Amino acid sequence: MSWFHETLYPDVRLGFNGRLLHRKKTAYQDLKIYKNHRFGKLMLLDNVIQTTENDEFIYHEMLTHPVLFAHPNPKDVLVIGAGDGGILREVLRHKVRHVDLVEIDTEVIRASKKYLPSLSKGAFCDKRLSIILDDGARFVRDKSKEFDIVIVDSPDPVGPAKVLFGKKFYKDIFSILKNRGIMIRQAGSSMLQQDELKQNYKLLKKIFPSVTIGLAAIPTYIGGFFSFLIGAKGINFQGLSFRKIESRYKKLNLKTKYYNPQIHFASSKLPSYLRGIVNGKK
Amino acid sequence: MSWFHETLYPDVRLGFNGRLLHRKKTAYQDLKIYKNHRFGKLMLLDNVIQTTENDEFIYHEMLTHPVLFAHPNPKDVLVIGAGDGGILREVLRHKVRHVDLVEIDTEVIRASKKYLPSLSKGAFCDKRLSIILDDGARFVRDKSKEFDIVIVDSPDPVGPAKVLFGKKFYKDIFSILKNRGIMIRQAGSSMLQQDELKQNYKLLKKIFPSVTIGLAAIPTYIGGFFSFLIGAKGINFQGLSFRKIESRYKKLNLKTKYYNPQIHFASSKLPSYLRGIVNGKK
Numbered sequence: 001m002s003w004f005h006e007t008l009y010p011d012v013r014l015g016f017n018g019r020l021l022h023r024k025k026t027a028y029q030d031l032k033i034y035k036n037h038r039f040g041k042l043m044l045l046d047n048v049i050q051t052t053e054n055d056e057f058i059y060h061e062m063l064t065h066p067v068l069f070a071h072p073n074p075k076d077v078l079v080i081g082a083g084d085g086g087i088l089r090e091v092l093r094h095k096v097r098h099v100d101l102v103e104i105d106t107e108v109i110r111a112s113k114k115y116l117p118s119l120s121k122g123a124f125c126d127k128r129l130s131i132i133l134d135d136g137a138r139f140v141r142d143k144s145k146e147f148d149i150v151i152v153d154s155p156d157p158v159g160p161a162k163v164l165f166g167k168k169f170y171k172d173i174f175s176i177l178k179n180r181g182i183m184i185r186q187a188g189s190s191m192l193q194q195d196e197l198k199q200n201y202k203l204l205k206k207i208f209p210s211v212t213i214g215l216a217a218i219p220t221y222i223g224g225f226f227s228f229l230i231g232a233k234g235i236n237f238q239g240l241s242f243r244k245i246e247s248r249y250k251k252l253n254l255k256t257k258y259y260n261p262q263i264h265f266a267s268s269k270l271p272s273y274l275r276g277i278v279n280g281k282k
Numbered sequence: 283m284s285w286f287h288e289t290l291y292p293d294v295r296l297g298f299n300g301r302l303l304h305r306k307k308t309a310y311q312d313l314k315i316y317k318n319h320r321f322g323k324l325m326l327l328d329n330v331i332q333t334t335e336n337d338e339f340i341y342h343e344m345l346t347h348p349v350l351f352a353h354p355n356p357k358d359v360l361v362i363g364a365g366d367g368g369i370l371r372e373v374l375r376h377k378v379r380h381v382d383l384v385e386i387d388t389e390v391i392r393a394s395k396k397y398l399p400s401l402s403k404g405a406f407c408d409k410r411l412s413i414i415l416d417d418g419a420r421f422v423r424d425k426s427k428e429f430d431i432v433i434v435d436s437p438d439p440v441g442p443a444k445v446l447f448g449k450k451f452y453k454d455i456f457s458i459l460k461n462r463g464i465m466i467r468q469a470g471s472s473m474l475q476q477d478e479l480k481q482n483y484k485l486l487k488k489i490f491p492s493v494t495i496g497l498a499a500i501p502t503y504i505g506g507f508f509s510f511l512i513g514a515k516g517i518n519f520q521g522l523s524f525r526k527i528e529s530r531y532k533k534l535n536l537k538t539k540y541y542n543p544q545i546h547f548a549s550s551k552l553p554s555y556l557r558g559i560v561n562g563k564k
Contacts, residue, residue: 011299011319014504015287037293055473055506191337191501217499217507219473222296224337225499262551269548271540
């Protein structure tokens with residue numbers, strides 16, 4: 001047992017006491033699996049914590065249910081990144097027809113199946129799933145299919161994930177979304193990576209008629225509220241009624257651990273320090 | 283410059299890169315002031331981070347404005363702990379008549395005035411303030427005065443702050459609150475200190491007719507949502523209308539950096555993992 005620390009920020013860091021279970025230098029990144037007493041098993045890519053067994057539910061529920069419940073009838077879903085299977089697990093609880101998972105690094109899927117099986121919970125065997133080992137930016141450029149929902153579960157904008165934070169990428173996503181399609185992406189810590197959130201909000205605003213910032217508090221991602229960006233094509237995401245979201249949620253009878261219809265709405269209420277981004281004053 | 287780490291949890295820790303500016307072994311605790319590039323100056327007590335210059339506004343706004351705006355006419359306020367002055371600064375922005383600050387450790391006040399002057403912003407010179415150097419538990423036991431608002435800004439329930447988490451203490455607070463009085467206290471990380479939150483919720487429920495859990499995402503306090511407990515005597519805290527809170531907020535014309543009327547209501551919407559506490563199922 002020894003302490004290991006994330007290297008995401010130069011001046012503040014989260015550390016875990018634990019032991020290394022697995023390490024693999026893949027074609028794209030340095031993948032490590034650690035075991036910690038409180039958080040269970042953790043996956044790090046290039047020394048940045050991606051997910052832990054015990055708090056992954058927050059990130060995975062909040063990157064799926066807000067958009068899947070906002071859509072009247074989500075059938076075809078594209079998931080970019082997310083090789084750990086957590087997003088898949090949550091998406092497949094909805095009555096979707098098909099999910100395409102585009103993950104660049106097969107070793108992420110392999111290690112997750114072996115060390116973090118509670119994330120995918122069998123989702124990799126679901127008949128509705130196709131796995132495409134490819135670069136997400138290239139996949140959306142090809143425009144071979146259309147989707148109701150696009151979920152971008154990328155790491156931070158360093159290394160292979162950099163292309164998943166650009167204007168061209170968002171334009172391509174917009175064009176493969178059906179008329180009432182919605183996209184969601186993670187946008188980092190609202191305090192420690194605020195520039196990332198700001199830049200991506202601005203980019204999306206130029207492309208999508210409705211853009212919403214969503215927030216969740218996730219232990220593994222330090223820096224106060226963690227943020228999501230939601231771009232909706234033909235739906236007024238923020239104009240949906242509580243009653244509608246609640247009725248869809250009840251109909252599906254999900255037992256969620258973080259998300260619920262109250263949180264659906266509360267999670268897009270912004271602390272004052274973020275309002276400038278939306279009002280264009282910052 | 284070197285890394286220093288909080289020692290609050292045995293298996294997960296937050297670290298800052300910085301340098302030590304001041305250290306004092308006081309009669310009660312080991313007080314340190316560090317300087318970090320991103321968060322500014324930080325205060326640690328017994329190696330637990332209490333506050334930082336750059337994110338203190340979240341904690342201090344959320345421990346004051348929700349209760350001060352929920353009360354129709356807050357005049358007399360008791361603040362226990364809070365020697366750094368951050369709570370005082372926010373309380374004194376309201377039209378209060380008098381504030382009693384009960385802090386056990388004069389060195390906390392002294393170091394905060396010198397190293398963290400932006401926290402109190404001159405509040406220690408306000409004519410409406412009395413400073414009482416005493417144990418908060420003893421002060422409330424004496425019942426010499428009555429209050430509209432009681433704010434308990436204590437460290438975690440270890441060391442001198444342990445008495446500020448007991449049934450007797452809450453009963454004494456209840457009895458010094460006026461008919462429409464409200465108390466608020468910090469209750470730790472909703473994930474890493476969930477037992478503390480649960481226990482204190484139960485204790486308060488036995489004493490106060492209305493108990494509410496409030497949440498905020500604060501970088502310095504790791505572990506997902508940080509929690510607050512609000513006990514109201516003759517007011518239905520959760521039954522207040524948005525319109526009422528908004529009109530009080532606008533009347534005072536505060537420029538808050540985290541709190542706003544939307545956050546007032548959103549901050550008491552609970553993720554599903556916390557609902558068991560309120561429903562008595564956990």
